[in-house]
Amino acid sequence: MHIEIADLRRRFGRVTALDGVDLTVAGGMFGLLGTNGAGKTTLMRILAGVLPATSGRVIAGGHDLSTRAGRVAVQRRLGYLPQDLGLYPDLTPTEFLDYVGLLKGLDDRAARRRQAAELLDLVGLSDVAGRKLKGFSGGMRRRVGIAQALLGDPALLIVDEPTVGLDPEERIRFRTLLSSLADARTVLLSTHIVEDVAQTCRQTAVLAGGRVAFTGAVTDLTARAEGVTWEIVTPGPPPTDGVVVSAIARTDGTHYRVVSPQPPAPDAVLVTPSLEEGYVALMRSAAPAPVG
Amino acid sequence: MTALLAVARYEFRMQARKRSLWIAATLLGGALIVLQGDRGPRSLPVGTPAREVMGTWALLFAILMPLAYGMLLADRLVRDRKLRVEPLLESLPHAPATRLAGKYLGGIGACALPGLAALLLAAITELPKRHDPALIGWALVAFVVVTLPGIAMVAGFALVCPVIVSVPLFRVLFVGYWFWGNMLAPDFLPSLTGTLLTPIGDYGATWLLANGHTALFAGTPGFLSFLRPDPSAATAALSVAVVVLCGLIPLAAAAVVAHRSTRQTWPSKA
Numbered sequence: 001m002h003i004e005i006a007d008l009r010r011r012f013g014r015v016t017a018l019d020g021v022d023l024t025v026a027g028g029m030f031g032l033l034g035t036n037g038a039g040k041t042t043l044m045r046i047l048a049g050v051l052p053a054t055s056g057r058v059i060a061g062g063h064d065l066s067t068r069a070g071r072v073a074v075q076r077r078l079g080y081l082p083q084d085l086g087l088y089p090d091l092t093p094t095e096f097l098d099y100v101g102l103l104k105g106l107d108d109r110a111a112r113r114r115q116a117a118e119l120l121d122l123v124g125l126s127d128v129a130g131r132k133l134k135g136f137s138g139g140m141r142r143r144v145g146i147a148q149a150l151l152g153d154p155a156l157l158i159v160d161e162p163t164v165g166l167d168p169e170e171r172i173r174f175r176t177l178l179s180s181l182a183d184a185r186t187v188l189l190s191t192h193i194v195e196d197v198a199q200t201c202r203q204t205a206v207l208a209g210g211r212v213a214f215t216g217a218v219t220d221l222t223a224r225a226e227g228v229t230w231e232i233v234t235p236g237p238p239p240t241d242g243v244v245v246s247a248i249a250r251t252d253g254t255h256y257r258v259v260s261p262q263p264p265a266p267d268a269v270l271v272t273p274s275l276e277e278g279y280v281a282l283m284r285s286a287a288p289a290p291v292g
Numbered sequence: 293m294t295a296l297l298a299v300a301r302y303e304f305r306m307q308a309r310k311r312s313l314w315i316a317a318t319l320l321g322g323a324l325i326v327l328q329g330d331r332g333p334r335s336l337p338v339g340t341p342a343r344e345v346m347g348t349w350a351l352l353f354a355i356l357m358p359l360a361y362g363m364l365l366a367d368r369l370v371r372d373r374k375l376r377v378e379p380l381l382e383s384l385p386h387a388p389a390t391r392l393a394g395k396y397l398g399g400i401g402a403c404a405l406p407g408l409a410a411l412l413l414a415a416i417t418e419l420p421k422r423h424d425p426a427l428i429g430w431a432l433v434a435f436v437v438v439t440l441p442g443i444a445m446v447a448g449f450a451l452v453c454p455v456i457v458s459v460p461l462f463r464v465l466f467v468g469y470w471f472w473g474n475m476l477a478p479d480f481l482p483s484l485t486g487t488l489l490t491p492i493g494d495y496g497a498t499w500l501l502a503n504g505h506t507a508l509f510a511g512t513p514g515f516l517s518f519l520r521p522d523p524s525a526a527t528a529a530l531s532v533a534v535v536v537l538c539g540l541i542p543l544a545a546a547a548v549v550a551h552r553s554t555r556q557t558w559p560s561k562a
């Protein structure tokens with residue numbers, strides 16, 4: 001599903017959460033990065049049709065989201081995992097998926113049940129499919145949330161920080177699953193884990209203070225740190241110039257990776273940057289964005 | 293339609309599974325059985341018509357049991373937000389009025405279970421003494437005429453009002469209302485007691501008694517006299533209709549508000 005966003009704004013009282021967002025999401029897996037309060041969730045809620053914008057244009061799959069009809073048309077083909085989703089504690093995962101499936105319009109009972117069972121299997125919850133959600137751990141709830149988003153084979157999947165609270169193995173399994181789904185769909189993923197974007201997305205956008213600070217290929221974001229990513233080895237204190245991205249103590253001293261326009265020390269050497277360093281370089285070069 | 297039935301079904305299921313519903317209903321129903329005194333249905337002489345016996349039982353249960361329903365239904369709408377399920381529900385393609393109506397129907401269904409169980413239990417325990425199988429039939433009639441309309445009205449208000457006044461405040465106000473508007477003698481203070489609007493089922497029970505006495509205060513002179521016609525089959529039916537419609541008023545208002553907010557459009561230029 002192709003999404004075209006133009007001059008999108010959303011205010012909450014005095015707070016401007018989105019301040020003129022222009023963005024094109026062409027399809028496949030798209031990563032949304034940004035600091036806390038940058039506006040990622042606000043943008044996703046508008047796209048999911050649960051929050052009206054203050055002004056601006058959003059066309060998703062040919063439907064204008066500023067109208068109720070457009071929102072419903074998109075919602076019929078949407079899978080949405082809200083940030084911090086809660087579940088009904090008095091239902092089992094099977095019942096919860098059945099309920100969401102019914103509300104998504106999956107009328108065929110047998111097909112709905114089959115799909116729910118398959119999805120619970122996919123997220124590794126088959127064993128506890130008949131247990132009340134009340135006793136589930138945070139990661140298990142997350143997986144139920146992921147499973148419900150996949151119900152009805154949505155053309156657009158919006159997942160807001162889906163991997164928070166998952167163990168590393170499950171996180172990797174889930175992001176692989178997402179990117180395999182993205183062949184035939186649009187998957188919009190917001191996360192603070194830059195590595196998840198690096199491993200799964202070709203396209204990405206970075207929000208800062210309600211504006212788009214970067215949008216383009218993941219490799220282009222990484223390239224932002226070329227020529228400004230340094231490594232130094234020192235037994236002494238960390239360098240004071242630039243942003244220290246990593247510090248690993250070894251026998252010959254601590255290895256620091258630093259993003260800085262100038263060499264942080266005379267013996268610093270330029271190294272090949274990672275996406276995380278590209279992100280840091282971008283955030284440093286962006287004007288100190290007022291957050292919130 | 294699917295969405296409405298889905299919400300009703302799952303709301304019913306979640307509510308009927310609540311232990312607190314059954315515990316509260318048992319405690320209140322049990323207290324009424326034990327403490328009914330010599331004016332209660334158990335003291336009616338053998339030979340009293342079955343419809344009078346069950347009408348008296350229905351009114352007796354209606355004194356306190358709806359308090360439990362009001363308390364328990366008070367969080368049904370609010371809890372979607374509290375449990376953080378709301379953003380997901382709002383992203384699904386159905387009208388918010390559908391969800392509201394489904395919760396209303398499911399909530400009524402769940403509260404009707406202990407209401408019906410109490411009446412059937414009363415009828416069954418009366419059987420050995422009164423040897424009248426019609427007790428069971430009249431238990432069902434009393435359920436429809438006295439118990440169910442009250443539940444429906446309570447459900448309408450208990451779903452919607454807590455959104456405005458908060459759940460704890462609604463519960464306090466509801467208890468106050470219940471005694472003031474259903475049982476306080478109308479010549480004591482201006483009150484809705486004895487009017488067509490009383491969800492306790494005064495008019496319906498008086499029709500069931502059919503003995504020339506009023507069940508509680510139905511039709512007793514007082515404040516808003518046009519709402520106090522003489523009890524009869526017709527006014528009992530009217531009271532059932534009015535009580536049910538009353539409960540639909542907050543629901544309809546909430547549906548209109550929700551509908552407006554989802555229909556909202558926004559300009560493409562600031």
Ligand SMILES: Nc1ncnc2c1ncn2[C@@H]1O[C@H](COP(=O)(O)OP(=O)(O)OP(=O)(O)O)[C@@H](O)[C@H]1O
Nearest residue numbers: 012015017034035036037038039040041042043292
């Ligand atoms: N319902 C709301 N009422 C008032 N302010 C809000 C509301 N929702 C969001 N905001 C504000 O809008 C801004 C953007 O919030 P948003 O949740 O979109 O950020 P985010 O990028 O998702 O952050 P995080 O990474 O912490 O999830 C914040 O300043 C936030 O306080």
Ligand SMILES: [Mg+2]
Nearest residue numbers: 040041042083
């Ligand atoms: Mg967020």
